[in-house]
Amino acid sequence: MKDKSISVIIPVYNCEKEIINCVESVLGQSRKALISEIIIVNDGSNDGTLKTLNKIKKVDGIDIRIINQSNKGVSCARNAGINMAKSEWIAFIDSDDSWHKNKLKIQEQYIDSYTNISIIGANVNEKDQIIGWNKKISAGFVEAKDMIVRSFPQTSSVIARTEAIKEFGGFDPKQSYCEDMNLFIKIAFKYKYFHINKQLVCYGNGKPQIGGEKGLSADIKKMNAGAKKNLKDFHEIGILNNREYIFYYLFNELKYMRRIMKKIGRKYNESWNYNVK
Structure with missing residues (x-):
């Protein structure tokens, strides 16, 4: 440079x-x-x-x-x-x-x-x-x-x-x-x-990762919407063909559901630990 x-x-x-x-x-x-x-x-x-x-x-x-x-x-x-x-x-x-x-x-x-x-x-x-x-x-x-x-x-x-x-x-x-x-x-x-x-x-000095409770990355519903918008854009400009677009869309939905389940599991564990105490 x-x-x-x-x-x-x-x-x-x-x-x-x-x-x-x-x-x-x-x-x-x-x-x-x-x-x-x-x-x-x-x-x-x-x-x-x-x-x-x-x-x-x-x-x-x-x-x-x-x-x-x-x-x-x-x-x-x-x-x-x-x-x-x-x-x-x-x-x-x-x-x-x-x-x-x-x-x-x-x-x-x-x-x-x-x-x-x-x-x-x-x-x-x-x-x-x-x-x-x-x-x-x-x-x-x-x-x-x-x-x-x-x-x-x-x-x-x-x-x-x-x-x-x-x-x-x-x-x-x-x-x-x-x-x-x-x-x-x-x-x-x-x-x-x-x-x-x-x-x-x-990264983040302790900022929660995806699926956490706080921070920009915590709102996994809006993150999912942003990811789907990106896939649509990538399809329109030719990065993804029709088959790839469908595949990546479904893959993104699976990731989204996985994050939801992790978040639910985290809340359950926190509630369980609180009740035990």
Whole structure:
């Protein structure tokens, strides 16, 4: 990535306790020189988030901009940052996530080695990423269809070319669940996605996974609706043929039912443990 720069986009909403750790992980990058600007989009926070953001000092060589807007959702917040980005590359990070100190350095090495990369991501937390149905790679290009099965990459691991993001219109402002997969898989269908099977992001600082009780990923009904909307989009643009669309649709419904059962089982166990006590 010689002579190239990165705009880092951070959407924030009521995250006064997490945002400093997030920003510090960006500023603590071993290849901080790649970052030309950090764009923080405050999406109508009503806690102390804005006050906390105003304490963030300007860093030499990095322009830190704070955009305030009424609450419009994470897609609109990210799009506001995308529209202001001046760099050739954009890196995303959510306010309750943090980067490994060598994240940008490692991704830069692969981008330099494979000049046709337009979007690149990595693992989050201490978990290997399975590709497709049952494949595992250390690093390499991944087909769009193989991303649909496992719903990856996680947003905070992604760096993508600004022109590729804008080519597909950024994130769908009408979609607040699975909107990241919608964009990333569309980019991957045209340009392919490069995955590094190495942990470069700490996800959520304790944020519940799918099927939990709180957080964005907890609303599994809306997550399911977002996933079905994505499958419809992928079918319409030719990523999935008719047979594949039906297969993936049914597979998604099975995953949805599995998550429902896990959630019911968790509630039952909690109730049982409470009664025993």
